[in-house]
Amino acid sequence: MRQALSCTNLMNLFDSIFATQPPAKPAVLYEQRKITYGELREQTLTMNTVFASLGIVSGDRVALLLNDSPEFITSFISIVSSGAIAVPINMGLRLDEQELILSDCGATVAMVESDLAESLPRNFYEGLPQLKNIIKVVRRDEDHEIERNTNRHAPRIHNLADLLREAGSTTSELSWTDEDTPAFILYTSGSTGEPKGAIHSQRHIFYTNNTFCREVLKLTPDDRLFSSSRLPFAYGLGNSLSFPLLNGATAILCRQKPTAEAVSRILIDYKPTVFFSVPVVYNLLLEHHRGGQHLNCSSLRLCISAGEALPAQLGEEWEKMFGVPVLDGIGSTEMLHMFMSNHEGEVRYGSSGRLLKGYAARLLDEQGGPSPAGAVGNLWIQGDSAALGYWQKPETTERTFVDGWVRTGDLYRSDDGNWYHMGRSDDCFKSSGQWVSPVEVEGALLRHEGVSRAAVVEDFDKDGLPCATAFVICRDGAPDQNRVELELRELLKNALPRFKQPRKYFFVSEMPYTATGKIQRFKLREQLRSSESNL
Numbered sequence: 198m199r200q201a202l203s204c205t206n207l208m209n210l211f212d213s214i215f216a217t218q219p220p221a222k223p224a225v226l227y228e229q230r231k232i233t234y235g236e237l238r239e240q241t242l243t244m245n246t247v248f249a250s251l252g253i254v255s256g257d258r259v260a261l262l263l264n265d266s267p268e269f270i271t272s273f274i275s276i277v278s279s280g281a282i283a284v285p286i287n288m289g290l291r292l293d294e295q296e297l298i299l300s301d302c303g304a305t306v307a308m309v310e311s312d313l314a315e316s317l318p319r320n321f322y323e324g325l326p327q328l329k330n331i332i333k334v335v336r337r338d339e340d341h342e343i344e345r346n347t348n349r350h351a352p353r354i355h356n357l358a359d360l361l362r363e364a365g366s367t368t369s370e371l372s373w374t375d376e377d378t379p380a381f382i383l384y385t386s387g388s389t390g391e392p393k394g395a396i397h398s399q400r401h402i403f404y405t406n407n408t409f410c411r412e413v414l415k416l417t418p419d420d421r422l423f424s425s426s427r428l429p430f431a432y433g434l435g436n437s438l439s440f441p442l443l444n445g446a447t448a449i450l451c452r453q454k455p456t457a458e459a460v461s462r463i464l465i466d467y468k469p470t471v472f473f474s475v476p477v478v479y480n481l482l483l484e485h486h487r488g489g490q491h492l493n494c495s496s497l498r499l500c501i502s503a504g505e506a507l508p509a510q511l512g513e514e515w516e517k518m519f520g521v522p523v524l525d526g527i528g529s530t531e532m533l534h535m536f537m538s539n540h541e542g543e544v545r546y547g548s549s550g551r552l553l554k555g556y557a558a559r560l561l562d563e564q565g566g567p568s569p570a571g572a573v574g575n576l577w578i579q580g581d582s583a584a585l586g587y588w589q590k591p592e593t594t595e596r597t598f599v600d601g602w603v604r605t606g607d608l609y610r611s612d613d614g615n616w617y618h619m620g621r622s623d624d625c626f627k628s629s630g631q632w633v634s635p636v637e638v639e640g641a642l643l644r645h646e647g648v649s650r651a652a653v654v655e656d657f658d659k660d661g662l663p664c665a666t667a668f669v670i671c672r673d674g675a676p677d678q679n680r681v682e683l684e685l686r687e688l689l690k691n692a693l694p695r696f697k698q699p700r701k702y703f704f705v706s707e708m709p710y711t712a713t714g715k716i717q718r719f720k721l722r723e724q725l726r727s728s729e730s731n732l
Protein backbone atom coordinates (compact mmCIF):
# COMPACT_ATOMS: atom_id res chain seq x y z
CA MET A 198 0.00 0.00 0.00
CA ARG A 199 1.36 3.38 -0.98
CA GLN A 200 1.82 5.81 1.89
CA ALA A 201 -0.11 9.05 1.43
CA LEU A 202 2.18 12.01 0.89
CA SER A 203 0.82 15.50 0.53
CA CYS A 204 2.37 18.03 -1.84
CA THR A 205 2.23 21.25 0.13
CA ASN A 206 3.76 23.45 -2.56
CA LEU A 207 0.93 25.22 -4.38
CA MET A 208 2.97 27.77 -6.35
CA ASN A 209 4.66 27.61 -9.71
CA LEU A 210 8.32 26.59 -9.89
CA PHE A 211 9.53 30.20 -10.11
CA ASP A 212 7.73 31.30 -6.92
CA SER A 213 8.62 28.07 -5.13
CA ILE A 214 12.32 28.73 -5.68
CA PHE A 215 12.54 32.47 -5.17
CA ALA A 216 9.77 33.35 -2.68
CA THR A 217 11.79 32.60 0.46
CA GLN A 218 15.48 32.33 -0.49
CA PRO A 219 17.86 35.11 0.65
CA PRO A 220 18.78 37.13 -2.48
CA ALA A 221 22.48 37.15 -1.60
CA LYS A 222 22.73 33.38 -1.15
CA PRO A 223 24.77 31.61 -3.91
CA ALA A 224 22.40 29.65 -6.15
CA VAL A 225 24.75 28.57 -8.97
CA LEU A 226 28.51 28.17 -9.26
CA TYR A 227 29.64 28.04 -12.88
CA GLU A 228 32.98 28.64 -14.59
CA GLN A 229 34.42 30.72 -11.76
CA ARG A 230 31.20 32.74 -11.49
CA LYS A 231 28.86 32.93 -8.52
CA ILE A 232 25.21 33.66 -9.30
CA THR A 233 23.06 34.53 -6.30
CA TYR A 234 19.37 33.72 -5.88
CA GLY A 235 18.57 37.40 -6.42
CA GLU A 236 20.55 37.51 -9.67
CA LEU A 237 19.09 34.22 -10.88
CA ARG A 238 15.58 35.54 -10.22
CA GLU A 239 16.16 38.66 -12.32
CA GLN A 240 17.80 36.65 -15.11
CA THR A 241 14.79 34.31 -15.17
CA LEU A 242 12.34 37.21 -15.43
CA THR A 243 14.37 38.75 -18.27
CA MET A 244 14.47 35.39 -20.05
CA ASN A 245 10.69 35.25 -19.72
CA THR A 246 10.47 38.66 -21.43
CA VAL A 247 12.58 37.27 -24.28
CA PHE A 248 10.23 34.33 -24.75
CA ALA A 249 7.18 36.59 -24.61
CA SER A 250 8.71 38.82 -27.31
CA LEU A 251 8.84 35.78 -29.62
CA GLY A 252 5.14 35.13 -29.12
CA ILE A 253 5.44 31.99 -27.01
CA VAL A 254 2.11 31.16 -25.38
CA SER A 255 0.69 28.47 -23.12
CA GLY A 256 1.18 24.99 -24.56
CA ASP A 257 3.98 25.95 -26.99
CA ARG A 258 6.99 23.66 -26.88
CA VAL A 259 10.43 25.23 -26.43
CA ALA A 260 13.41 22.97 -27.08
CA LEU A 261 16.61 23.38 -25.03
CA LEU A 262 19.71 22.18 -26.86
CA LEU A 263 22.03 23.54 -24.19
CA ASN A 264 24.93 22.38 -22.08
CA ASP A 265 24.53 22.58 -18.31
CA SER A 266 24.58 26.33 -17.76
CA PRO A 267 22.73 29.22 -16.07
CA GLU A 268 20.88 29.81 -19.37
CA PHE A 269 19.44 26.29 -19.19
CA ILE A 270 18.21 26.87 -15.64
CA THR A 271 16.65 30.31 -16.26
CA SER A 272 15.03 29.10 -19.49
CA PHE A 273 13.57 25.97 -17.92
CA ILE A 274 12.15 27.80 -14.90
CA SER A 275 10.67 30.53 -17.11
CA ILE A 276 9.07 28.10 -19.58
CA VAL A 277 7.42 25.75 -17.09
CA SER A 278 6.30 28.65 -14.86
CA SER A 279 4.57 30.46 -17.72
CA GLY A 280 2.43 27.65 -19.13
CA ALA A 281 4.68 26.71 -22.06
CA ILE A 282 6.35 23.30 -22.29
CA ALA A 283 10.13 22.85 -21.99
CA VAL A 284 11.78 20.08 -24.01
CA PRO A 285 15.39 19.52 -22.90
CA ILE A 286 17.37 17.58 -25.53
CA ASN A 287 20.56 15.66 -24.89
CA MET A 288 23.51 17.44 -26.52
CA GLY A 289 25.28 14.10 -26.91
CA LEU A 290 22.76 12.74 -29.41
CA ARG A 291 23.51 12.51 -33.11
CA LEU A 292 22.04 15.28 -35.28
CA ASP A 293 19.45 12.93 -36.76
CA GLU A 294 18.34 11.93 -33.26
CA GLN A 295 18.05 15.59 -32.21
CA GLU A 296 16.07 16.32 -35.37
CA LEU A 297 13.74 13.39 -34.62
CA ILE A 298 12.96 14.81 -31.15
CA LEU A 299 12.49 18.36 -32.48
CA SER A 300 10.03 17.00 -35.04
CA ASP A 301 8.24 14.74 -32.57
CA CYS A 302 7.65 17.45 -29.94
CA GLY A 303 6.73 20.12 -32.50
CA ALA A 304 8.88 22.84 -30.90
CA THR A 305 8.26 26.35 -32.22
CA VAL A 306 11.40 27.79 -30.58
CA ALA A 307 14.77 26.18 -29.91
CA MET A 308 17.57 27.52 -27.72
CA VAL A 309 20.81 26.17 -29.19
CA GLU A 310 24.48 26.32 -28.22
CA SER A 311 26.32 28.43 -30.81
CA ASP A 312 28.81 25.71 -31.75
CA LEU A 313 25.92 23.34 -32.49
CA ALA A 314 23.98 25.99 -34.43
CA GLU A 315 26.98 26.68 -36.64
CA SER A 316 27.65 23.02 -37.36
CA LEU A 317 24.12 22.18 -38.54
CA PRO A 318 23.77 21.31 -42.23
CA ARG A 319 21.73 23.78 -44.27
CA ASN A 320 18.95 21.24 -44.84
CA PHE A 321 18.61 20.39 -41.15
CA TYR A 322 15.37 22.39 -40.73
CA GLU A 323 13.61 21.27 -43.90
CA GLY A 324 11.57 18.69 -42.01
CA LEU A 325 10.78 21.06 -39.14
CA PRO A 326 8.20 23.52 -40.53
CA GLN A 327 6.80 24.31 -37.07
CA LEU A 328 10.19 25.63 -35.83
CA LYS A 329 9.98 29.43 -36.26
CA ASN A 330 12.78 30.81 -34.09
CA ILE A 331 16.24 29.70 -33.00
CA ILE A 332 17.93 31.47 -30.11
CA LYS A 333 21.67 31.05 -30.41
CA VAL A 334 23.49 31.06 -27.05
CA VAL A 335 26.99 32.46 -27.47
CA ARG A 336 29.46 31.90 -24.66
CA ARG A 337 31.82 34.60 -23.46
CA ASP A 338 34.81 33.05 -25.24
CA GLU A 339 33.06 32.78 -28.61
CA ASP A 340 32.41 35.05 -31.58
CA HIS A 341 29.10 36.91 -31.30
CA GLU A 342 28.53 37.24 -35.04
CA ILE A 343 25.76 35.08 -36.48
CA GLU A 344 24.78 34.26 -40.01
CA ARG A 345 21.34 35.58 -40.96
CA ASN A 346 19.25 32.91 -42.62
CA THR A 347 17.86 34.24 -45.90
CA ASN A 348 15.64 31.22 -46.60
CA ARG A 349 12.12 32.48 -45.86
CA HIS A 350 11.00 28.93 -44.96
CA ALA A 351 13.80 28.47 -42.42
CA PRO A 352 13.50 29.63 -38.79
CA ARG A 353 14.77 33.08 -37.80
CA ILE A 354 18.08 32.97 -35.95
CA HIS A 355 18.55 35.30 -32.98
CA ASN A 356 21.50 35.96 -30.71
CA LEU A 357 20.46 35.60 -27.07
CA ALA A 358 22.71 38.49 -26.05
CA ASP A 359 20.86 40.77 -28.49
CA LEU A 360 17.46 39.65 -27.22
CA LEU A 361 18.51 40.21 -23.61
CA ARG A 362 19.72 43.73 -24.41
CA GLU A 363 16.43 44.50 -26.16
CA ALA A 364 14.53 43.22 -23.13
CA GLY A 365 16.54 45.59 -20.96
CA SER A 366 15.05 46.12 -17.52
CA THR A 367 11.55 45.20 -18.70
CA THR A 368 10.42 42.01 -17.04
CA SER A 369 7.37 39.86 -17.67
CA GLU A 370 5.84 38.43 -14.51
CA LEU A 371 5.40 34.69 -14.12
CA SER A 372 1.96 33.84 -12.79
CA TRP A 373 1.11 30.38 -14.16
CA THR A 374 0.02 28.24 -11.17
CA ASP A 375 -1.55 25.18 -12.78
CA GLU A 376 0.56 22.33 -11.42
CA ASP A 377 -1.20 19.54 -13.29
CA THR A 378 -0.95 20.45 -16.99
CA PRO A 379 2.06 19.48 -19.14
CA ALA A 380 5.11 21.57 -18.21
CA PHE A 381 8.03 19.66 -19.72
CA ILE A 382 8.81 16.62 -21.85
CA LEU A 383 11.79 14.39 -21.10
CA TYR A 384 12.87 11.90 -23.73
CA THR A 385 14.00 8.47 -22.57
CA SER A 386 17.69 7.70 -22.95
CA GLY A 387 17.22 5.02 -25.59
CA SER A 388 18.85 2.03 -23.84
CA THR A 389 16.56 -0.29 -25.83
CA GLY A 390 15.86 1.72 -28.97
CA GLU A 391 14.03 4.87 -30.12
CA PRO A 392 13.42 7.42 -27.33
CA LYS A 393 9.92 8.38 -26.15
CA GLY A 394 8.82 11.72 -24.68
CA ALA A 395 7.51 11.38 -21.10
CA ILE A 396 5.18 14.30 -20.26
CA HIS A 397 5.54 15.81 -16.77
CA SER A 398 3.79 18.57 -14.83
CA GLN A 399 5.15 20.97 -12.23
CA ARG A 400 3.55 18.89 -9.47
CA HIS A 401 5.90 16.02 -10.30
CA ILE A 402 8.91 18.22 -9.55
CA PHE A 403 7.54 19.08 -6.11
CA TYR A 404 6.71 15.43 -5.42
CA THR A 405 10.26 14.17 -6.08
CA ASN A 406 11.56 16.96 -3.85
CA ASN A 407 9.22 15.85 -1.06
CA THR A 408 10.19 12.18 -1.47
CA PHE A 409 13.73 11.29 -2.52
CA CYS A 410 15.32 14.66 -1.77
CA ARG A 411 13.92 15.05 1.74
CA GLU A 412 14.06 11.39 2.74
CA VAL A 413 17.51 10.51 1.37
CA LEU A 414 19.51 13.68 0.68
CA LYS A 415 18.29 15.74 3.66
CA LEU A 416 19.76 18.91 2.20
CA THR A 417 20.70 22.04 4.12
CA PRO A 418 21.42 25.53 2.71
CA ASP A 419 25.13 24.77 3.17
CA ASP A 420 25.09 21.89 0.67
CA ARG A 421 26.68 22.21 -2.76
CA LEU A 422 25.43 19.69 -5.31
CA PHE A 423 27.32 18.46 -8.39
CA SER A 424 26.02 15.95 -10.93
CA SER A 425 27.98 14.33 -13.74
CA SER A 426 24.60 13.43 -15.25
CA ARG A 427 23.27 16.34 -17.25
CA LEU A 428 20.20 18.57 -16.97
CA PRO A 429 18.31 17.14 -20.00
CA PHE A 430 17.90 13.84 -18.11
CA ALA A 431 15.39 13.24 -15.33
CA TYR A 432 18.19 12.29 -12.92
CA GLY A 433 20.30 15.36 -13.69
CA LEU A 434 17.32 17.74 -13.70
CA GLY A 435 16.57 16.88 -10.08
CA ASN A 436 20.22 16.82 -9.03
CA SER A 437 21.25 20.16 -10.53
CA LEU A 438 18.05 22.21 -10.62
CA SER A 439 15.03 21.30 -8.56
CA PHE A 440 16.73 19.77 -5.49
CA PRO A 441 19.34 22.47 -4.82
CA LEU A 442 17.15 25.44 -5.77
CA LEU A 443 13.98 24.31 -3.96
CA ASN A 444 16.00 23.84 -0.77
CA GLY A 445 18.18 26.94 -0.77
CA ALA A 446 21.35 24.97 -1.55
CA THR A 447 23.88 25.64 -4.33
CA ALA A 448 24.09 23.94 -7.74
CA ILE A 449 27.50 23.42 -9.34
CA LEU A 450 27.33 23.34 -13.14
CA CYS A 451 29.89 22.19 -15.69
CA ARG A 452 29.32 22.30 -19.45
CA GLN A 453 32.34 20.10 -20.19
CA LYS A 454 32.04 16.35 -20.72
CA PRO A 455 32.34 14.67 -17.29
CA THR A 456 35.77 13.12 -17.78
CA ALA A 457 37.79 12.02 -14.76
CA GLU A 458 39.95 15.13 -15.15
CA ALA A 459 36.93 17.47 -15.32
CA VAL A 460 35.24 15.92 -12.28
CA SER A 461 38.53 16.01 -10.36
CA ARG A 462 38.84 19.77 -11.03
CA ILE A 463 35.25 20.36 -9.84
CA LEU A 464 35.98 18.50 -6.60
CA ILE A 465 39.02 20.70 -5.97
CA ASP A 466 37.65 24.07 -7.14
CA TYR A 467 34.08 23.97 -5.83
CA LYS A 468 34.17 21.38 -3.02
CA PRO A 469 30.72 19.81 -3.52
CA THR A 470 29.13 18.08 -0.53
CA VAL A 471 26.85 15.79 -2.57
CA PHE A 472 27.98 14.08 -5.78
CA PHE A 473 25.62 12.36 -8.23
CA SER A 474 26.88 10.03 -10.92
CA VAL A 475 26.46 6.67 -12.66
CA PRO A 476 28.43 3.40 -12.26
CA VAL A 477 30.53 3.88 -15.39
CA VAL A 478 31.77 7.28 -14.16
CA TYR A 479 32.47 6.00 -10.63
CA ASN A 480 34.56 3.28 -12.26
CA LEU A 481 36.44 5.83 -14.39
CA LEU A 482 37.17 7.93 -11.31
CA LEU A 483 38.52 4.92 -9.42
CA GLU A 484 40.77 4.05 -12.36
CA HIS A 485 41.92 7.69 -12.46
CA HIS A 486 42.77 7.54 -8.74
CA ARG A 487 44.51 4.17 -8.99
CA GLY A 488 46.60 5.55 -11.86
CA GLY A 489 48.20 8.08 -9.53
CA GLN A 490 45.90 11.05 -10.20
CA HIS A 491 44.67 11.81 -6.69
CA LEU A 492 40.91 12.33 -6.40
CA ASN A 493 40.09 14.76 -3.58
CA CYS A 494 36.76 13.66 -2.07
CA SER A 495 37.31 15.32 1.30
CA SER A 496 34.37 17.73 0.90
CA LEU A 497 31.80 15.00 0.11
CA ARG A 498 29.29 13.75 2.64
CA LEU A 499 27.20 11.70 0.19
CA CYS A 500 27.57 10.05 -3.19
CA ILE A 501 24.52 8.95 -5.19
CA SER A 502 24.39 6.46 -8.05
CA ALA A 503 21.63 5.72 -10.56
CA GLY A 504 21.14 5.02 -14.26
CA GLU A 505 22.13 1.38 -13.94
CA ALA A 506 22.56 -0.98 -11.00
CA LEU A 507 25.77 -0.22 -9.08
CA PRO A 508 27.88 -3.40 -8.83
CA ALA A 509 28.47 -4.25 -5.17
CA GLN A 510 32.23 -4.50 -5.70
CA LEU A 511 32.33 -0.97 -7.14
CA GLY A 512 30.42 0.58 -4.24
CA GLU A 513 32.49 -1.25 -1.66
CA GLU A 514 35.77 -0.19 -3.29
CA TRP A 515 34.67 3.47 -3.52
CA GLU A 516 33.70 3.64 0.16
CA LYS A 517 36.90 1.87 1.23
CA MET A 518 39.01 4.20 -0.92
CA PHE A 519 37.38 7.53 -0.01
CA GLY A 520 35.36 6.87 3.14
CA VAL A 521 32.13 8.11 1.55
CA PRO A 522 29.17 5.74 0.97
CA VAL A 523 27.56 5.48 -2.46
CA LEU A 524 23.78 5.32 -2.17
CA ASP A 525 22.50 3.35 -5.14
CA GLY A 526 18.88 3.70 -6.20
CA ILE A 527 16.55 3.38 -9.13
CA GLY A 528 14.34 5.89 -10.88
CA SER A 529 13.13 6.40 -14.41
CA THR A 530 12.25 9.10 -16.88
CA GLU A 531 8.61 8.08 -16.48
CA MET A 532 8.76 8.55 -12.67
CA LEU A 533 11.02 11.65 -12.96
CA HIS A 534 13.49 10.60 -10.27
CA MET A 535 14.20 7.91 -7.66
CA PHE A 536 11.48 5.73 -6.15
CA MET A 537 13.88 3.31 -4.39
CA SER A 538 17.18 4.10 -2.71
CA ASN A 539 19.73 3.06 -0.18
CA HIS A 540 19.89 5.35 2.83
CA GLU A 541 22.82 6.77 4.75
CA GLY A 542 23.82 4.47 7.61
CA GLU A 543 22.07 1.41 6.15
CA VAL A 544 23.71 0.79 2.80
CA ARG A 545 23.37 -2.68 1.30
CA TYR A 546 25.64 -2.80 -1.74
CA GLY A 547 24.22 -4.81 -4.61
CA SER A 548 20.68 -3.62 -3.85
CA SER A 549 18.58 -0.62 -4.88
CA GLY A 550 17.74 -0.10 -1.21
CA ARG A 551 14.24 0.46 0.12
CA LEU A 552 11.05 1.74 -1.46
CA LEU A 553 10.67 5.45 -0.71
CA LYS A 554 7.72 6.84 1.20
CA GLY A 555 5.03 7.97 -1.20
CA TYR A 556 5.55 5.09 -3.64
CA ALA A 557 4.14 1.57 -3.97
CA ALA A 558 5.70 -1.35 -5.82
CA ARG A 559 4.55 -4.77 -7.00
CA LEU A 560 6.13 -7.67 -8.86
CA LEU A 561 4.13 -9.47 -11.55
CA ASP A 562 4.94 -12.70 -13.36
CA GLU A 563 4.82 -13.27 -17.12
CA GLN A 564 1.07 -13.90 -16.98
CA GLY A 565 0.40 -10.65 -15.10
CA GLY A 566 -0.25 -12.30 -11.73
CA PRO A 567 1.60 -11.59 -8.45
CA SER A 568 5.07 -13.15 -8.29
CA PRO A 569 5.63 -15.58 -5.38
CA ALA A 570 7.49 -14.20 -2.35
CA GLY A 571 11.22 -14.01 -3.05
CA ALA A 572 10.78 -14.67 -6.78
CA VAL A 573 11.87 -12.43 -9.63
CA GLY A 574 9.10 -10.42 -11.26
CA ASN A 575 8.34 -7.47 -13.50
CA LEU A 576 8.45 -4.27 -11.43
CA TRP A 577 5.45 -1.93 -11.49
CA ILE A 578 5.53 1.37 -9.58
CA GLN A 579 2.83 3.72 -8.33
CA GLY A 580 3.44 7.30 -7.20
CA ASP A 581 2.34 10.87 -7.88
CA SER A 582 5.46 11.74 -9.89
CA ALA A 583 4.36 9.39 -12.70
CA ALA A 584 4.32 10.96 -16.16
CA LEU A 585 1.03 11.95 -17.75
CA GLY A 586 1.90 9.64 -20.65
CA TYR A 587 4.12 9.68 -23.74
CA TRP A 588 3.94 12.56 -26.19
CA GLN A 589 1.84 11.56 -29.22
CA LYS A 590 2.15 7.83 -28.46
CA PRO A 591 -1.27 6.69 -27.16
CA GLU A 592 -0.71 2.97 -27.73
CA THR A 593 2.65 2.93 -25.95
CA THR A 594 1.13 5.04 -23.16
CA GLU A 595 -1.68 2.51 -22.74
CA ARG A 596 0.80 -0.37 -22.38
CA THR A 597 3.04 1.42 -19.86
CA PHE A 598 0.57 3.39 -17.69
CA VAL A 599 -2.16 1.05 -16.42
CA ASP A 600 -4.70 1.86 -13.68
CA GLY A 601 -2.36 4.23 -11.87
CA TRP A 602 0.62 1.88 -12.16
CA VAL A 603 3.73 2.29 -14.35
CA ARG A 604 5.47 -0.68 -15.93
CA THR A 605 9.20 -0.02 -15.47
CA GLY A 606 10.54 -2.76 -17.75
CA ASP A 607 12.87 -3.90 -14.93
CA LEU A 608 13.04 -7.31 -13.29
CA TYR A 609 13.39 -7.26 -9.50
CA ARG A 610 13.23 -9.42 -6.42
CA SER A 611 12.57 -8.24 -2.88
CA ASP A 612 14.16 -9.51 0.33
CA ASP A 613 13.72 -8.11 3.86
CA GLY A 614 12.55 -4.75 2.56
CA ASN A 615 15.47 -4.35 0.14
CA TRP A 616 15.02 -4.53 -3.62
CA TYR A 617 17.46 -6.20 -6.01
CA HIS A 618 17.71 -5.31 -9.68
CA MET A 619 17.93 -8.41 -11.87
CA GLY A 620 18.10 -6.60 -15.21
CA ARG A 621 15.84 -5.17 -17.88
CA SER A 622 13.07 -7.51 -18.98
CA ASP A 623 14.29 -7.01 -22.56
CA ASP A 624 17.82 -8.09 -21.55
CA CYS A 625 17.08 -11.15 -19.40
CA PHE A 626 16.89 -14.53 -21.11
CA LYS A 627 16.54 -18.22 -20.38
CA SER A 628 19.36 -20.76 -20.47
CA SER A 629 18.60 -24.42 -19.76
CA GLY A 630 15.02 -23.30 -19.18
CA GLN A 631 15.95 -20.92 -16.31
CA TRP A 632 16.15 -17.12 -16.21
CA VAL A 633 19.56 -15.46 -16.43
CA SER A 634 20.02 -11.91 -15.15
CA PRO A 635 22.88 -10.12 -16.97
CA VAL A 636 23.31 -7.80 -13.97
CA GLU A 637 23.94 -10.73 -11.62
CA VAL A 638 26.52 -12.32 -13.91
CA GLU A 639 28.25 -8.99 -14.53
CA GLY A 640 28.52 -8.42 -10.78
CA ALA A 641 30.29 -11.78 -10.42
CA LEU A 642 32.70 -11.01 -13.28
CA LEU A 643 33.62 -7.68 -11.69
CA ARG A 644 34.86 -9.53 -8.59
CA HIS A 645 37.97 -10.41 -10.62
CA GLU A 646 40.60 -7.78 -9.81
CA GLY A 647 41.68 -7.54 -13.43
CA VAL A 648 38.22 -6.74 -14.83
CA SER A 649 37.29 -3.08 -15.29
CA ARG A 650 33.89 -3.46 -16.96
CA ALA A 651 31.68 -6.32 -18.07
CA ALA A 652 28.47 -6.84 -20.00
CA VAL A 653 26.51 -10.05 -20.50
CA VAL A 654 24.05 -10.81 -23.29
CA GLU A 655 22.26 -13.81 -24.73
CA ASP A 656 23.94 -15.80 -27.49
CA PHE A 657 23.65 -19.38 -28.74
CA ASP A 658 26.01 -22.33 -28.53
CA LYS A 659 27.04 -24.61 -31.39
CA ASP A 660 23.81 -26.57 -30.95
CA GLY A 661 21.69 -23.43 -31.25
CA LEU A 662 20.80 -23.38 -27.54
CA PRO A 663 20.70 -20.06 -25.62
CA CYS A 664 23.64 -19.26 -23.37
CA ALA A 665 25.34 -16.34 -21.64
CA THR A 666 28.12 -14.49 -23.45
CA ALA A 667 30.43 -12.03 -21.69
CA PHE A 668 32.08 -8.88 -23.04
CA VAL A 669 35.00 -7.85 -20.82
CA ILE A 670 37.27 -4.81 -20.55
CA CYS A 671 40.45 -5.50 -18.58
CA ARG A 672 42.09 -2.95 -16.30
CA ASP A 673 45.61 -3.24 -17.68
CA GLY A 674 44.65 -2.87 -21.33
CA ALA A 675 46.15 -5.91 -23.04
CA PRO A 676 46.66 -8.75 -20.54
CA ASP A 677 47.04 -12.46 -21.26
CA GLN A 678 43.42 -12.87 -22.27
CA ASN A 679 43.56 -16.67 -22.23
CA ARG A 680 44.75 -16.58 -18.63
CA VAL A 681 42.07 -14.06 -17.59
CA GLU A 682 39.36 -16.14 -19.26
CA LEU A 683 40.48 -19.28 -17.43
CA GLU A 684 40.50 -17.36 -14.14
CA LEU A 685 37.02 -15.97 -14.82
CA ARG A 686 35.65 -19.40 -15.64
CA GLU A 687 37.08 -20.74 -12.39
CA LEU A 688 35.75 -17.77 -10.41
CA LEU A 689 32.22 -18.12 -11.77
CA LYS A 690 32.24 -21.89 -11.35
CA ASN A 691 32.16 -21.26 -7.60
CA ALA A 692 29.95 -18.15 -7.72
CA LEU A 693 27.09 -19.04 -10.07
CA PRO A 694 25.10 -22.10 -11.13
CA ARG A 695 26.21 -23.66 -14.40
CA PHE A 696 23.35 -22.27 -16.52
CA LYS A 697 24.34 -18.66 -15.61
CA GLN A 698 28.04 -19.08 -16.42
CA PRO A 699 29.11 -17.50 -19.74
CA ARG A 700 30.02 -20.02 -22.44
CA LYS A 701 31.84 -17.41 -24.54
CA TYR A 702 34.12 -14.47 -23.69
CA PHE A 703 34.99 -11.47 -25.84
CA PHE A 704 37.71 -9.07 -24.68
CA VAL A 705 37.04 -5.55 -25.96
CA SER A 706 38.39 -2.03 -25.49
CA GLU A 707 35.06 -0.22 -25.15
CA MET A 708 31.34 -0.72 -24.54
CA PRO A 709 28.30 1.03 -26.03
CA TYR A 710 26.66 3.26 -23.41
CA THR A 711 23.75 5.65 -23.41
CA ALA A 712 24.41 9.23 -22.30
CA THR A 713 23.01 8.25 -18.88
CA GLY A 714 25.59 5.49 -18.44
CA LYS A 715 23.45 2.46 -19.25
CA ILE A 716 24.99 -0.38 -21.23
CA GLN A 717 23.25 -0.74 -24.58
CA ARG A 718 23.12 -4.52 -24.57
CA PHE A 719 21.00 -4.55 -27.71
CA LYS A 720 24.00 -3.14 -29.58
CA LEU A 721 26.21 -5.94 -28.24
CA ARG A 722 23.64 -8.47 -29.46
CA GLU A 723 23.70 -6.75 -32.85
CA GLN A 724 27.50 -7.08 -32.91
CA LEU A 725 27.18 -10.82 -32.28
CA ARG A 726 24.63 -11.25 -35.05
CA SER A 727 26.79 -9.18 -37.42
CA SER A 728 29.95 -11.19 -36.68
CA GLU A 729 28.08 -14.47 -37.16
CA SER A 730 26.67 -13.35 -40.51
CA ASN A 731 30.20 -12.58 -41.73
CA LEU A 732 31.51 -16.04 -40.93
